[in-house]
Amino acid sequence: MTAITFTARDVKDAASAKTQCAILPLFEGEKLLGPALEIDRGASGAITAALALGDFRAKRGQSLMLPGSGGAKRILLIGCGEGDSFDRAAARRFCQTICGALRDKAASDAMLHLAGLHLRKKDIRWALNYLATHCTRSAYRYGKTLSRPPAPWKLKRLIVNTAGSLGANAAATAMNQGRAVGAGINDARELANLPGNVCTPTYLAKHARSMGRGNTRLTVSVLEEKKMRELGMGSLLSVSAGSEQPAKLIAMQYKGAKASEKPYVLVGKGITFDSGGISLKPGAKMDEMKFDMGGAASVFGTMRALVELELPINVVGLIAAAENMPSSRATKPGDVVTSMSGKTIEILNTDAEGRLVLCDALTFAARYKPAAVIDIATLTGACVVALGSHASALFANDETLAEQLLDAGTEAHDRAWRMPLWDEYQGQLKSNFADIANIGGPGGGSITAACFLSRFAEHYKWAHLDIAGSAWNSAPKGATGRPVALLIQYLMDRASKQG
Ligand code: BES
Ligand code: MN
Numbered sequence: 407m408t409a410i411t412f413t414a415r416d417v418k419d420a421a422s423a424k425t426q427c428a429i430l431p432l433f434e435g436e437k438l439l440g441p442a443l444e445i446d447r448g449a450s451g452a453i454t455a456a457l458a459l460g461d462f463r464a465k466r467g468q469s470l471m472l473p474g475s476g477g478a479k480r481i482l483l484i485g486c487g488e489g490d491s492f493d494r495a496a497a498r499r500f501c502q503t504i505c506g507a508l509r510d511k512a513a514s515d516a517m518l519h520l521a522g523l524h525l526r527k528k529d530i531r532w533a534l535n536y537l538a539t540h541c542t543r544s545a546y547r548y549g550k551t552l553s554r555p556p557a558p559w560k561l562k563r564l565i566v567n568t569a570g571s572l573g574a575n576a577a578a579t580a581m582n583q584g585r586a587v588g589a590g591i592n593d594a595r596e597l598a599n600l601p602g603n604v605c606t607p608t609y610l611a612k613h614a615r616s617m618g619r620g621n622t623r624l625t626v627s628v629l630e631e632k633k634m635r636e637l638g639m640g641s642l643l644s645v646s647a648g649s650e651q652p653a654k655l656i657a658m659q660y661k662g663a664k665a666s667e668k669p670y671v672l673v674g675k676g677i678t679f680d681s682g683g684i685s686l687k688p689g690a691k692m693d694e695m696k697f698d699m700g701g702a703a704s705v706f707g708t709m710r711a712l713v714e715l716e717l718p719i720n721v722v723g724l725i726a727a728a729e730n731m732p733s734s735r736a737t738k739p740g741d742v743v744t745s746m747s748g749k750t751i752e753i754l755n756t757d758a759e760g761r762l763v764l765c766d767a768l769t770f771a772a773r774y775k776p777a778a779v780i781d782i783a784t785l786t787g788a789c790v791v792a793l794g795s796h797a798s799a800l801f802a803n804d805e806t807l808a809e810q811l812l813d814a815g816t817e818a819h820d821r822a823w824r825m826p827l828w829d830e831y832q833g834q835l836k837s838n839f840a841d842i843a844n845i846g847g848p849g850g851g852s853i854t855a856a857c858f859l860s861r862f863a864e865h866y867k868w869a870h871l872d873i874a875g876s877a878w879n880s881a882p883k884g885a886t887g888r889p890v891a892l893l894i895q896y897l898m899d900r901a902s903k904q905g
């Protein structure tokens with residue numbers, strides 16, 4: 407993967423600064439000032455002339471590429487709309503417009519002149535963070551299983567001229583954070599995009615081991631089925647029973663703080679393919695069930711960003727990896743299994759397998775004496791019906807934890823929406839033949855799934871993110887890498903509190 411480098415610099419003379427492309431934010435109805443004015447003069451009034459034509463009016467989302475002269479080979483004008491209403495949404499649009507305009511161009515470097523951007527310092531830092539994430543994300547191309555890998559983005563280096571804006575160090579820190587988050591997002595996308603015949607539980611275990619290699623802060627261990635049987639993980643093992651691919655429980659321990667600091671545990675649903683098992687899914691779009699390890703992918707991506715950022719915090723990433731397939735050895739509807747917690751489960755539908763692997767991972771998570779446990783799962787089709795693709799569903803047994811996650815999602819623009827976990831819903835999980843049933847009847851499918859998980863998370867602060875709608879797009883098909891940005895933001899917030 408070709409990565410873009412981000413640099414901050416205090417450039418005194420914008421007109422003579424050498425770059426393949428000078429990027430200038432312009433606001434509707436405002437005179438050229440600062441670097442824009444200097445570059446315009448250096449290019450014999452090329453910007454003034456272009457504006458006079460009336461084609462480019464600095465409307466939000468507009469862009470115009472001009473040939474440059476002097477230091478800049480090209481001049482890219484980015485419309486920012488009206489200065490008074492330039493908020494975070496407008497700043498995001500600004501970043502997206504830059505990436506969109508540079509994407510198919512030959513420029514290998516570019517220089518963004520920040521002066522004149524109508525933002526407070528705090529919001530400029532936020533925008534630079536987002537810019538680095540967005541550019542890094544835009545540079546991602548899937549190529550692993552194509553005979554001709556797609557052409558990489560030409561842009562190698564983005565320099566930000568901070569003169570007249572904020573300190574170069576603050577800008578560099580913001581962009582470094584954003585870049586690490588973007589890299590984590592791309593890692594998550596790559597893993598989730600891989601087909602099910604490549605990305606098996608064994609592949610995920612190898613990937614985890616390779617992440618741990620040569621990294622003193624990250625310790626990786628993998629529990630095999632034999633060990634899981636000894637631990638009594640009858641629920642997790644019931645999912646892989648029909649598959650030739652053995653299940654793996656992967657643990658990645660990141661130590662960034664004192665051993666006495668309790669770790670945050672992230673638990674990812676890692677179903678590398680969900681056929682539904684004996685409760686077989688219909689054929690349409692079944693291919694998309696290779697994305698059913700999107701939760702696991704987001705945990706991998708978050709661990710990657712954590713390692714890069716060297717956050718002073720302890721985090722454990724747990725992946726419950728299995729393939730859900732039908733066979734004569736597969737679990738059947740009506741089968742009763744015993745989970746690691748001792749609770750028995752009547753499996754009324756083998757397609758409700760995510761909660762079956764997660765419940766044993768949640769029981770296992772208690773061993774780490776966690777500060778909080780967050781599981782991330784493409785858990786229910788009902789979640790897609792409820793929230794569509796824009797929000798992940800959030801469930802939590804602790805108000806503070808819920809608020810912190812919602813806030814992190816807002817800050818990182820990777821949003822979640824709180825759903826209820828009321829006792830009334832628990833009744834839907836009653837079984838005549840076991841302590842609990844694995845499905846809860848027709849209504850509130852994402853809630854009853856969360857209720858099921860809550861029974862295995864009674865001894866610590868716990869939250870569950872159902873990312874069935876947010877983890878991938880169907881047209882064009884591809885993983886989004888969500889909610890890596892939310893999770894990293896949450897962990898950064900916690901790390902800054904621990905100090
Ligand atoms: N992985 C699916 C959930 C899913 C379905 C995510 C479609 C995204 C799109 C999960 O394992 C599943 O099959 N859930 C069932 C539960 C049902 C049997 C209670 C579902 O949602 O249909
Ligand atoms: Mn399923």
Ligand code: ZN
Nearest residue numbers: 677680698760
């Ligand atoms: Zn599933």
